[in-house]
Amino acid sequence: MNQKAYSYIRYSSPQQAKGDSFRRQFAQTQKFCEENGYELDTDLNVYKELGKSAFKGEQENLKRFIEDCESGKVEKGSLLIVENLDRLSRATINKAMRQFLHLLDFVNIYTLQDKKYYSSNNEIDNDSQVLDIITSLLIMSRAHEESATKRKRLSDTWEEKRQKIKDKKFATSYPHWLILSDDWESFTLKEDAVRAIKKIYDLCINGKGYNQILRFLNDKIDQYPTPSNRSKSGLWVRSTVQLLLSDRRLIGEMQMYTGAYKERKPYGKVIIDYYPVIIDKKTFLKAQSAMQSRNIGKGKTGKYRFSNIFRGFLLCSICGNSMEYVDKGNTKKRSQKYLTCTSAKRGGECSHSRHYRYEELELLLLHLVTENGFIPKPAEPSNLHLQLQNLKEKQAIASKKLNALLEQDFTAPAIMRKVEELNNEVSHYDSEVKAIDKKLNSQVIDYKYDQLVYDLITEPNEEIKFNNRVNFNSNFSSKVKNAYVQNDLNCLLVEFVMDNDEKHRIILDQKYNFGGCSLSDGDSVYKRLNGEPFIYHGTLRDGYFWQNLERYISWHFEIKEKTFETEQKNEIEVNLKQVMSKLSQFIMKWDRSEPFLDMFDIIMKTGQLIKQSEVKNNI
Known part of the structure; x- marks a missing residue:
């Protein structure tokens, strides 16, 4: 059986990945194994550090190889093949030598470049071994000195550039909206690019999101051309707009960096007024504030259309999937906009197949928000x-x-x-x-219900309304941990858990004409959506409907927790269903006494049945 060999390959910069470094090192390793009867390991795979510096000690896979040696995964006496000793380390000589000798406790080492074989085997000629060790010391010492010298030269070059920064600009890197003079001493502006950038900031501050900004720019592409011809479509793309809205070079700042890609880090302090100022600091901050307030969740939105303000937080109480917005158009009687469980709608296992009328539920959400002061009225940036x-x-x-x-x-x-x-x-x-x-x-001013209804529903300008609805959804979503639509009632109940762990409810009657919500102080408040208010002997009595809605909800959860005889439980459930049916009739036709008397009679019977069960449970 051939002796096992392991390959360790390292190169220090990502740019070398574009060349031949990995292929060359690996091909040499394979050739050596074939010619010398070694079996190149494929179980633990090639240990490689691609784009990692041995001078900085970024060799995680070499550390893993040493751990595999120590644990016995790599058989003692196996061969580690490297291109040169400087692939193993460019650290200081004492660190590099300790690591080298530690490796020799477990494996032998072969270097492809100078064809040297290193081993701790006592049978090898001692004089030859001493010479090899001295050679390895010289190689590692030279590797460290080369890296240290290169690093110092680079640092000195950077520092020299920083010292002359006011007199000479960097010719290799500057933003696309600028042109560098031939003497490298100043920049001039590209008028088309600057005009587009200023328009992007103006649109952002005035409430436009990325998609709206893109539509605007691409509709007027002749007036606002793209910054480069790299875009295959020749149009503005989202990533360009995002980068421009956070690019501090627009306010004149320049930050030098060291490293590349993921290793890129700031070097030195920010240089103020290095670039010509395109966007003043106040405008830049306004844009950052505007972007933070427009955190739109995932999902589709049409042009100037944000239909579902429950998006992202309203869930099915059975399966936990989101409640999906469905628009079936309008009939002569009413619109057909609904919320329904996503899973049930798509034929999943969820049994929650009911459809809930959207528009009335949206009004009750606005009622909940304004009564509890959850969302302040937007103010101009101060x-x-x-x-x-x-x-x-x-x-x-x-x-x-x-x-x-x-x-x-x-x-x-x-x-x-x-x-x-x-x-x-x-x-x-x-x-x-x-x-x-x-x-x-x-200084916060809370929204009033009518103001919020106007801003989100009746605002005539579709673009403004779109922005208002987006901002509402983003703002309210951040205050809600979860919200669930309960499915087993004869009315509509949505239960919320807020970010401060407060619990709230929205309740709507069976016909979506009357409902209410909870308050932070534990009280509640009702809201009539349709029909004339119930006035009896000159006194507003709509509170009577709300008392019975709350009573129904209370009884619903109470009978879930108690034990009833089957016949008795069935009777109570039938009675509760009738209570809600009669209540919904009476809400709209309170001038008729029949629904009221029927409902009152059923309520009395149901109350007696529940009390009887309480007596039995106590016994």
């Missing part, structure tokens, strides 16, 4: 809003720096001092953010 946005940005930057430092060596005094400094800075921003939040909350 100086306080801009201060808050600015502080949050500074807070995020400080937190990012702090997290990066926390991964470093805490024993270094300089790092400890910087950690303490940044920790104090983050705490300072936290307290300032809370103070401004408190001021803003004190």
Whole structure:
């Protein structure tokens, strides 16, 4: 049986992946094994570090190979094949040598480039082994010095560029809306690009989302051409708009970076006024604030159409799937817009197949929101809003720096001092953010029901209404943990759990004409959606309907928890169904006494049956 060999391949930059580095190293390994009778392992696979630096110690798979040696997965005496010793490490000589000798405790090492064989086997000529060890020391020492020198040169080059930054611009990297002068000393603006960027910010601040901005730009593509011809369609794309709306180069800032791709990290401080200012700081902050307030969940929206404001939080109480919006058009009597369980609609296992009329339920949600003050009336961005946005940005930057430092060596005094400094800075921003939040909350004006109905339903401008509905859904969704439509009642009940763990309810009668909601103080309030109010001897008596709706809900859950004889339980359930039927009739035709008398009689009988069961349960 041939001796096992393992391959370790490393190259340090992602750019080398575009070349021949991996193929070359692996082909040489295969050739060596075939010519020398080794079996190249395929069970544990090739140990490789693609785009990883041995100087920085980023070799997770080499560490894994050493662990496999220690655990016995890699058989002792096997051969590790590398292109050169500098593939194993470019660390300081003492670290690299310790790792090299530790590997030799388990495996032999062969280097393809200089055809050297390293082993801790005592049978090998001692003088030759000593010479090989000295050679390996020289190779590792040279590898570390080369990396350190290269790193220093790069750092010096960066620092030299930073020192001359005001006199000479970087020729290799600058934004697409600028043109660099031939002497590299200044930028000029591309008028078409700047006009498009300013329009994007204007649209964003005025409530337009990414899709609306894209439609606007692409409808006027001659006036607002795309920033480059890389787009195959020749149109604006979402990612470009997103990047522009968060690009701080537009406010003149320039941040230098080291590394590439995932390893890219800021280098030095932000350089202010390096680029020409296209967007002033106040406008930039307004755009950030506008984007944060428009966090739209997944799902489809038509042009200026956001039909379902329950999207993203209303669920089926049986299967937990979302309640889907269905629009079957309008009839002469009423519109046919419904909510129904997604799973049941698609023929899934869920038995919750009922359809709930949408428009009345939407009105009751607005009733719940306005009665509890869940959503404040939108206000124009003030100086306080801009201060808050600015502080949050500074807070995020400080937190990012702090997290990066926390991964470093805490024993270094300089790092400890910087950690303490940044920790104090983050705490300072936290307290300032809370103070401004408190001021803003004190200025909040709660929506009134009629105002919210107008903004979300009757607003004549479809584009404005679309934005209002999007913002409402985003805002309210963030305050709700979950909301479930209960399925086994003869009326409509939606139960909410808010982000502060408060529980709320919406109740609608069987015919969707009358309902109400709970309040934070434990009370409740009703709302008539259709029909004339019930007035008896000059006194408004609609509260009577609400009392009986609440009584029905209470009894419904009470009989679920108690034990009844089958016949008695059936009778109670029939009575409750009749109560809701009579109540719905009486809500719209309260001038007729028959439904009222029938309902009153059934309520009395049902109450007696439930009391009788209580007596039996107690006995």
